[in-house]
Amino acid sequence: MSLFMIDQKKCKRDGICVKDCPAQVIAMVDKNDFPSPIEDAEEFCINCGHCAAVCPHGALTLSSMPLDACPSLQKDLLPGPEAVGQLLRARRSIRQYKKEPVPHDLLENLIDTARYGPTGSNKQQVHWTVFEDPAQLEHFAAMVIDFTRQNLPGIADEDMVRRMRRIITAWDNGKDRILRGAPNLILVHSPADLPFAEADCVIALTYLELYAYARGLGTCWGGYFTVAANLYAPLAEALSLPAGHQCYGTVMLGYPKTGYERIPQRNAPLVTWR
């Protein structure tokens, strides 16, 4: 089967798909020809769907991607720069959560939206593992504390040791500074040998975090958790990620108990203009 089909009644032979293809696998030998795949097109196509998405006439259909799986852009729904800028500045890490569970279909919707983030060569190898049982999260947080206690004597950085001691003391006093009593935990993981695995996962989780905020949810990255997930065998076993996968990020998630009235100041960007 050909890589793509051209509806010759709709195609205007304007070459828009040819120019937009990132892998340059579409050719129009003559300007009167219809676009067609080059000889090795299947090998080099990254299946990004740009050719179908960019055509203003709906004339090109990829054989892997039916047109009805590529909905028309609803331009009237796109937020303006002020709204996007405010969203990006207003998102905060949330560390106090209501006990109220997040509906499963909302979690599904978050992931369904976050999967539109860019991935290196459009590999789309971001895997998600979602935990919905708060008791399980508490058990995981306890394991991170065990890991931290065991590792403390080997940490050379004194400031880090003092910070970790405070986290352990908080835990001993009934305060969870690892997963913050959140009702949900979302992990992103990917085959460790995949080029750009970490970037793909971090971007996906960032998309999810921003969209979660727009949906009235709160999130916070679980840095301590992520480290332990990759280094502490009992936790890695409990998470049971597929063989060869690494966890590249974690967010805790739930309905926030707190809201913020101001945008805290951040450092000036570290930019070199050349």
Ligand SMILES: Cc1cc2nc3c(=O)[nH]c(=O)nc-3n(C[C@H](O)[C@H](O)[C@H](O)COP(=O)(O)O)c2cc1C
């Ligand atoms: C990779 C990464 C790991 C993080 N790990 C933790 C963590 O383990 N616990 C925590 O409370 N916050 C964690 N955070 C949240 C940061 O502390 C937070 O982003 C920062 O203080 C700025 O606050 P804001 O997110 O509200 O702007 C992490 C953030 C990132 C990006």
